[in-house]
Amino acid sequence: MALTLGIVGGGQLARMMIAPAAELGVRVRVLAEEEGMSAALAATAVGDYRDLDTVRAFARDVDVVTFDHEHVPQDVLRALVADGIRVHPGPDALQFAQDKLAMRARLAELGMPQPEWAAVTDAAELQSFLDANGGRVVVKTPRGGYDGKGVRVVSDPAEVADWFDGGALLAEELVDFSRELAQQVARRPSGELRAYPVVETVQRGGVCAEVVAPAPHGGARLTEVAASIGTSIAEGLGVTGMLAVELFETTDERLLVNELAMRPHNSGHWSQDGAVTGQFEQHVRAVLDLPLGDPSPRQPWAVMVNILGGPETDSLESRFPAVLAAHPAVKVHTYGKAPRPGRKVGHVNAFGDEVDAVVYEARAAAAFFGD
Known part of the structure; x- marks a missing residue:
């Protein structure tokens, strides 16, 4: 019998888990906050993720519960676990993505480098x-x-x-940093763990705008230290599924942990097309305790550029013919969201042998979706 994965939250992260889950023969159910959300194509229930009875009824028909976001209250999570429902990541780990003070205190106990x-x-x-x-x-x-x-x-x-x-x-x-990085790690309940290459992220207005994978000018030492930090946090907190560790690289070349996310993450969207196993498939594998896939890049460089805002006069999809004709090697992903200034409504992925050329290709493709 096919496994059924229940995803709480109907946003774009849930949306992008659906196709790889189906390819693995996994059925997906989504508890969406409201009708017409990004993951509406698999939304089998609409309700309040803060209400125990609603979430409990949803979880009754799935094999594993996972999340599109970290906002489900601890009392709801712990009630599901007490009911015998498999929840990944579990409440003991997820609390450190929900509460930044708890995160800082626990990371200090683990000896992680922090501001x-x-x-x-x-x-x-x-x-x-x-x-x-x-x-x-x-x-x-x-x-x-x-x-x-x-x-x-x-x-x-x-x-x-x-x-x-x-x-x-x-x-x-206020950290004096030279750039921001992100380290992703996947861990399954049985303990198997895989680390993706550390990437460089570019933030604009507090929102991730671009990601370059792997991080340029990194070298073996950066790769080793970032992976060690991600692995130590995943194991120390007992994370199951995808973990993203946002990092500062300081001007004196230290790495400091900024924040954590226990789910697929914007910094990993490049892997959807640029890695042997993308983060969305990897998260499905991990939370269902299936053998993890290879996180290696398919090409030397991959670049993700977010589509922020978008046209108000017509739909994003109306721009597809032009962008696909101009950039046939670029992959475009939209989230089924109405555009508005600053809102993430999609992203593009590009890849190749020369980083500057790949950056140009991704930026040029994303520009087709501007106002």
Whole structure:
């Protein structure tokens, strides 16, 4: 009998798991937040992922539950586990992707390299941290932030006064970094683990805009250290499925852990077409405890460029004939989302032997979808 994978969340990550799951003979069910979401083609239920009865009813008909996002409450997750439902990643691991303060404390216990940080509960504590860290720091809400939301760079506690009534905040040093990197690792419940090559990510306005795989000017040492960090975190937290570790490479060539995601991640979209086993297939394999695939790149370079915003006068799909004619080697992926400024509505992947040529190809293809 075919396995059935249940995905909580109807966004684009769920959407992109559907095809590789089907190719593995795996049935997919999706609990979408509302009708017409990205993963609507496999959405078999619509409901609130925060409601235990809704999620429990959905999980009853699947073999494994996994996620499009990290926002399902801990009490819901733990109730599913108590019911005997296989949940991957499980609540013990997922809590560290849900709460940045918990993540920082646990990574410190594991000896992972991190920025200087502190939990601050009021203006006086934040001022003390500011004084100790150059007078300008990053402040984050511990829960719920993504794509630059819930993050502020401040030099005065008054700049986050509206956040203090929500409990402790995470204050971090403003890292002097030369670039941002990401390390992905896949781990299955039985312990098998595979690491992808470390990649360079380019952020614009707090949103990932481009990814180059592997990270240029990396060398064996960077590859080894990044993979070691990713592997140690995956094993130390007991992650199952895909793990993305966002990293800063500092101006003195150290690596510091920025944030974690326990699911397929924007930094891994390049692998969809550019690796032997893409991250979406790998996540399906991992959470179902199937043997993991080869994460090696198919060509020397792969570049992903996000489509942000898009045309308001016509559909993204109306641009396909022109872009496919101009760039026949580029792969285009759209998410079934209505375009609006700054919103991720798709991405393009390009690959080849020369990094500059591949970057140009990906950027030129993505430009067809601009306003």
